[in-house]
Amino acid sequence: xxxxxxxxxDMDEDCSIPTSSVLTRPKKSAxxxxxxxxxxxxxxxxxxxxSQTQRTHKRSTxxxxxxxxxxxxQSGSREIPSHxxxxxxxxxxxxxxxxxxLHYPLNDTNFDSDFCADLLYPAPCVTTNTTGTPPxxxxxxxxxxxxxxxxxxxxxxxxPPPKMTESFVQFSRPxxxxxxxxxxxxxxxxxxxxxxxxxxxxxxxGPESRVSEAVRSTDGASGMNNVCRTLSGAGLAGxxxxxxxxxxxxxxxxxxxTFEMTVTSSPGGSSSSAEPAQKPPAEDRKRKGREAxxxxxxxxxxxxxxxxxxxxxxxxxxxRSRAAEVHNLSERRRRDRIxxxxxxxxxxxxxxxxxxxxxxxxxxxxxxxxxxxxxQIIAIELSFTSMKHLIYAPIQQxxxxxxxxxxxxxxxxxxxxxxxxxxxxxxxxxxxxxxxxxxMDMGMNRPMMPFPNVLAGSPLPTPAAAAHLGPRFPxxxxxxxxxPGPDPSRIQATNQSDPMLNSFxxxxxxxxxxxNFVDPYQQYLALHQMQFPLQQLLRSISSYAGADxxxxxxxxxxxxxxxxxxxxxxxxxxxxxxxxxxxxxxxSASKPSSSKGAENPxxxxxxxxxxxxxxxxxxxxxxxxx
Amino acid sequence: MSSxxxxxxxxxxxxxTDDQISDLVSKLQQLIPEVRSRRSDKVSASKILxxxxxxxxxxxxxxxxxxxRLSALLASTDNNSAEAxxxxxxxx
Numbered sequence: 245x246x247x248x249x250x251x252x253x254d255m256d257e258d259c260s261i262p263t264s265s266v267l268t269r270p271k272k273s274a275x276x277x278x279x280x281x282x283x284x285x286x287x288x289x290x291x292x293x294x295s296q297t298q299r300t301h302k303r304s305t306x307x308x309x310x311x312x313x314x315x316x317x318q319s320g321s322r323e324i325p326s327h328x329x330x331x332x333x334x335x336x337x338x339x340x341x342x343x344x345x346l347h348y349p350l351n352d353t354n355f356d357s358d359f360c361a362d363l364l365y366p367a368p369c370v371t372t373n374t375t376g377t378p379p380x381x382x383x384x385x386x387x388x389x390x391x392x393x394x395x396x397x398x399x400x401x402x403x404p405p406p407k408m409t410e411s412f413v414q415f416s417r418p419x420x421x422x423x424x425x426x427x428x429x430x431x432x433x434x435x436x437x438x439x440x441x442x443x444x445x446x447x448x449x450g451p452e453s454r455v456s457e458a459v460r461s462t463d464g465a466s467g468m469n470n471v472c473r474t475l476s477g478a479g480l481a482g483x484x485x486x487x488x489x490x491x492x493x494x495x496x497x498x499x500x501x502t503f504e505m506t507v508t509s510s511p512g513g514s515s516s517s518a519e520p521a522q523k524p525p526a527e528d529r530k531r532k533g534r535e536a537x538x539x540x541x542x543x544x545x546x547x548x549x550x551x552x553x554x555x556x557x558x559x560x561x562x563x564r565s566r567a568a569e570v571h572n573l574s575e576r577r578r579r580d581r582i583x584x585x586x587x588x589x590x591x592x593x594x595x596x597x598x599x600x601x602x603x604x605x606x607x608x609x610x611x612x613x614x615x616x617x618x619x620q621i622i623a624i625e626l627s628f629t630s631m632k633h634l635i636y637a638p639i640q641q642x643x644x645x646x647x648x649x650x651x652x653x654x655x656x657x658x659x660x661x662x663x664x665x666x667x668x669x670x671x672x673x674x675x676x677x678x679x680x681x682x683x684m685d686m687g688m689n690r691p692m693m694p695f696p697n698v699l700a701g702s703p704l705p706t707p708a709a710a711a712h713l714g715p716r717f718p719x720x721x722x723x724x725x726x727x728p729g730p731d732p733s734r735i736q737a738t739n740q741s742d743p744m745l746n747s748f749x750x751x752x753x754x755x756x757x758x759x760n761f762v763d764p765y766q767q768y769l770a771l772h773q774m775q776f777p778l779q780q781l782l783r784s785i786s787s788y789a790g791a792d793x794x795x796x797x798x799x800x801x802x803x804x805x806x807x808x809x810x811x812x813x814x815x816x817x818x819x820x821x822x823x824x825x826x827x828x829x830x831x832s833a834s835k836p837s838s839s840k841g842a843e844n845p846x847x848x849x850x851x852x853x854x855x856x857x858x859x860x861x862x863x864x865x866x867x868x869x870x
Numbered sequence: 871m872s873s874x875x876x877x878x879x880x881x882x883x884x885x886x887t888d889d890q891i892s893d894l895v896s897k898l899q900q901l902i903p904e905v906r907s908r909r910s911d912k913v914s915a916s917k918i919l920x921x922x923x924x925x926x927x928x929x930x931x932x933x934x935x936x937x938x939r940l941s942a943l944l945a946s947t948d949n950n951s952a953e954a955x956x957x958x959x960x961x962x
Contacts, residue, residue, distance in 0.1 A: 585916055
């Protein structure tokens with residue numbers, strides 16, 4: 245019975261917990277939708293009003309759009325709202341996976357690769373529900389809410405789309421498109437872009453289209469740069485200045501995309517969903533059409549050369565020169581195409597001042613990697629934030645939670661705290677320190693634990709004390725409610741009990757660090773009053789940590805934490821390196837041997853809160869499992 | 871196709887080798903999920919570049935979307951000041 249409740253918790257939370265799991269690039273769905281977006285198209289030398297679907301069908305035939313300029317920009321522009329829509333939907337769908345790893349044992353061996361790999365290399369995903377996506381998602385949220393209220397958060401608000409609408413009202417750009425009502429807005433947006441792009445039909449006019457797009461970007465940038473940057477920077481702030489810099493750096497181009505995303509999200513209704521459904525197939529067909537165009541063009545070239553050869557039989561030199569001419573022509577066209585794309589790519593990369601292709605490509609590769617990491621990291625932050633947000637309320641209700649095994653709570657908390665703190669501060673040692681501190685708190689019997697008090701600004705522990713353990717680092721002071729039934733007031737009081745930490749000797753982990761709460765002996769008693777299935781928790785934790793083995797005990801998990809952090813460290817260092825190259829302000833780089841300074845004071849309370857929150861959550865889960 | 875054969879010769883800058891360019895392009899190909907799955911020698915540099923641009927844009931959107939969600943979360947929890955403080959510390 246006990247563990248059955250956990251799946252219930254899962255299912256209730258499924259729809260509501262944004263997760264950091266598979267963040268994938270939305271795959272273009274193949275489903276055209278009811279709404280047919282009318283566009284102004286430049287076709288056969290005339291401006292034609294056509295539905296988008298019609299146009300894409302036409303593209304499959306050898307078309308006049310034989311150049312990459314138009315498809316590049318059209319697909320880019322149209323892709324944006326659809327991707328955003330699908331992206332939102334897709335992110336929302338991932339909550340199931342995230343919740344399950346939190347509460348449920350997963351496939352141990354594969355999880356790590358899936359977890360990390362998917363985040364690093366998002367695989368195309370299929371958007372299952374493209375029609376009326378926002379309403380569907382809202383419905384899911386609202387459906388899940390009532391059952392959840394019974395068990396969990398009573399106060400979790402609906403998922404962003406309505407909020408985003410409000411908060412994005414200010415995002416009105418100097419662009420002509422200003423209305424925020426659905427179909428007309430999106431359509432006009434598309435129409436405008438199609439018109440702009442289509443006006444540059446031929447390769448000779450290619451640069452114009454890019455200029456126009458750049459102009460649009462600039463307009464948007466100037467108009468909403470600050471707002472966008474603030475939000476993006478804020479959102480990325482978990483990655484501290486690196487993320488913020490990235491957001492600021494990419495703000496120019498990103499404003500364009502953000503605004504377009506807003507445009508589609510603001511309707512919050514079927515209109516925006518209609519477009520995304522259309523755009524992906526349109527874009528797919530466009531791309532295929534473009535490829536076909538390339539091939540057709542090349543084939544035409546070959547045909548021409550063949551004809552040329554036939555016509556001038558016997559004149560070998562002329563034939564050769566003609567063939568060479570044709571060849572050069574096609575070659576030149578290829579080069580032009582590729583050069584244009586290189587320029588477009590260069591525009592996307594922030595602060596790319598490289599003129600030669602190789603270094604520009606290098607920069608593009610690095611930037612791409614860093615972007616992937618950034619997405620991953622933000623997703624993790626989001627998941628943790630959501631988790632806190634979700635469980636804070638019910639946890640306060642679960643004050644008198646049933647006893648739970650401290651082994652389990654310890655394990656889970658260790659992992660989560662490590663990850664959280666690490667993501668927040670990029671201080672791997674710090675995250676580990678938290679885990680260690682908590683372990684010590686709970687009497688894990690590890691001697692010589694260094695517990696410097698960061699808040700008091702005290703220096704590192706004595707070398708002797710720290711010699712036993714690798715990491716040396718400052719640690720925020722905190723106390724864990726160790727016993728069932730602590731009251732929040734005592735928790736709060738503990739926040740300021742820095743002097744207690746200072747006075748602790750290193751040799752006594754079981755000493756009165758938690759004296760504020762309860763007699764340590766009572767606390768120790770609580771350790772074994774558990775009914776939580778240890779093995780399952782351990783399994784889920786180990787799967788999340790990416791370890792191949794199943795942890796036999798909490799101690800094993802503690803031992804594996806550094807490994808887990810190291811894995812993430814590799815992933816995240818790449819981003820740091822990239823931004824280093826970009827000469828951006830970095831968050832404090834993480835080095836295993838360095839002892840980083842204290843984090844901002846404001847971090848401590850939040851870390852503490854998360855600490856408490858996690859513990860409470862574990863208790864609450866345990867309570868539900870009785 | 872003749873044009874494809876000479877793809878590597880497109881760069882007009884003498885200091886950069888063609889191998890370098892194609893190597894970089896293949897690296898890009900590996901990074902981009904959609905192109906990677908279809909890996910073959912026939913994937914043109916033009917397509918890879920195009921995919922790169924689109925992929926970067928989509929990543930931008932994802933980042934922005936996630937950031938917005940974080941911000942929205944923060945906005946939605948303003949009623950609870952403690953929570954808001956926590957989340958704000960996340961964003962700053």
